[in-house]
Amino acid sequence: NAGVMQNPRHLVRRRGQEARLRCSPMKGHSHVYWYRQLPEEGLKFMVYLQKENIIDESGMPKERFSAEFPKEGPSILRIQQVVRGDSAAYFCASSPGGGIPYEQYFGPGTRLTVT
């Protein structure tokens, strides 16, 4: 049973470019969460999605960031016109969903470096 998959594991972008981070949840999981870990800091919630729906995006920066979880395919976190401050580890987690907070299983993360 494969775990949460994220790719790429490492991504280098120049300032002003776009970054696309992909997350495939565990089999049977329909809920996806994105978190960001800045250097020397804990994880901060960004967005919570179910298939074709954004449930909670209260942690997403207002500009340049967007997320989707289409009916088919992985969830995508997209960062437009990246800046150095976007350099961080981005983690995706998935859960089966339901009425109680199941433990969220995390992927290995994508380390974004903006040069």
Place this chain on the structure above:
Amino acid sequence: AQKVTQAQTEISVVEKEDVTLDCVYETRDTTYYLFWYKQPPSGELVFLIRRNSFDEQNEISGRYSWNFQKSTSSFNFTITASQVVDSAVYFCALSVGGNKLVFGAGTILRVKS
């Protein structure tokens, strides 16, 4: 608003020592869930435990144990007879309403041989 405080930034112990990682949380909700995750040097996050607010029983899993006390809003984590492989960053997290996790800043644990 919810908040998790891990006051210990870094702890160093010698192998076989016991070590306790502190976690204090804040929430006005009566129903909530608490979690611990481990982040080893390789960087992935490993789920350790989930506890709901109605279950104050302490839990033991091998060398790991957790002490949940609602009266002090604490959910502390103890590793008995620590090993070098326990070296990692440990995060305590809180969930209210069933979706997002609010993480503490983490505690770096260094176990020396």
